[in-house]
Amino acid sequence: MNQNKFTELLPGLPEDIALECLTRLHYSTHGVASRVCRRWCRILQSKAFYYHRKQTGFTHKTACLVQALPSPVESKPTGQPRFAISVFDLVSGIWDRVDPIPKYPDGLPMFCQIATTEGKLIVMGGWNPSSWDPIKDVFVYDFMTRRWNQCMDMPEARSFFAMGATGGRVFIAGGHDESKNALSSAWVFDISSNEWTELPRMSEERDECEGVIIGSDFCVVSGYDTENQGRFKSSAELYELSTAQWRRVEDAWGSSQCPRACVGVGKNGNLTCWAESDPNVKVGACGVDLGYRTLVTGSAYQGAPHGFFFVENNKKQGQNSKLTKINVPDEFSGFVQSGCCVEI
Template sequence: MGGWNPVSYEPVKDVFVYEFTTQQWRKGKDMPENRSFFAAGESGGRVFIAGGHDVSKNALSSAWVYDVREDKWAELTRMSQGRDECEGVVIGSEFWVVSGYGTESQGDFERSAEVYELGTSQWRRVEEAWNVTQCPKSCVGAGKDGNLFCWAESDSEVRVGACGIEMGGMTFLSGSAFQGGSQGFFLVKGQNGKLERIIKVPEEFSGFVQSGCFVEI
């Protein structure tokens, strides 16, 4: 969903859906707007997207929801501000759009978040939700108290390029100890749990990963 044109490097509208039962790809209905670096989250077979930037690198405040089975898009109300390079995470019945920055403040990441309540279809703004100054992409975690935290700050082994996904009561976490360092893979229990290295990475796969993502199947 989305991404860049490999020739022009401009944001695209493309949507592709992989059917696990048939092991086939199909073309979904295009996103209504070109966008890249946006927040996304899934709940009940619907994909929620918000923020990112357009072809002119303007930060977007618009939001949409895609029904995978119906192959239809529906527009949501806008967030209170544009948020480029924000991160999306679904917590219970809420779609959180974390941090990001405006068009004129590139790289100056917001500490606030915007929360879309799926039951009421309303946004609310949460100040001081992201108390770090780095990009939130792929490294947002949610503690038992509901507060957000950054996996990159949880341990020195994953301070660069941290990427995590919850798996039951554990989190599968990867990252590097320093810029250009080899990637490590860990399991961790809870926000402050000890990292347990689970995979010894073969040398041919041990390079540095600038940006990554996980999918739980």
């Protein structure tokens, strides 16, 4: 980080010490601290400051979950559940909820996708919760300002696509179009420039696939083509950022079930299925890697209560570690559709 940009941050202190003072502020105080002066605001909102905090170990890992909201006690549940984004702080154990997207105050778009990069949360696509029409909306949430920003729409409406983010860019691939045709096309969105760029197509169509970042590469796991609906492939395709090309990986997905939300990435980059890791999360499994622990949610059977568990990310045992049940507040005990780890 170029510290010459951060002179006289705190009167009477050398600039390196003043910078370290700002670095140690908890992310929840950044909104207030940014109002001290314009210089502080520029620093706290800069990409360079985020990476400085990350490099020095002062970022904060939280689980962001697309989670069903509880039904009002006085009324019976009707229709489809409403979803919001829940936030779980691993260190403090505190649960919270992100403010609704202004365009969708009554709940997130159905089956929307989420990903994270550079401490920001990206929500993309899904179905309009009122009309169920596929949408192209893209929103970015800044945890410092606690505000949503609507960005340039997706180039085309698609549902159940793979999504992953790294280095300030969001990658999407596969899914299906408005006519239910599986897709092989892929795009990348640059958050800073607010621009979309088309990528080379994958070697084949992949509907209901899952996207994960492995190292710095974007991996599209399993899925099926138009003619073989529901028959999930064992292969995956890896978009290598270094070559800007796709590489097919055979026998990457060892499960016959849908990979969405339940893909785990081992220490060597091998893929595993959280739904097959323990009988308690056999249905609706979702795993969010938080570093030394993974938060895993799911049910033992259809209609069973949704359970929340920790798995210690033991270097020797990997994902074979046992699940440890954790208690969560009632208002955060609903079904988890998907999730990601946001390093704030």
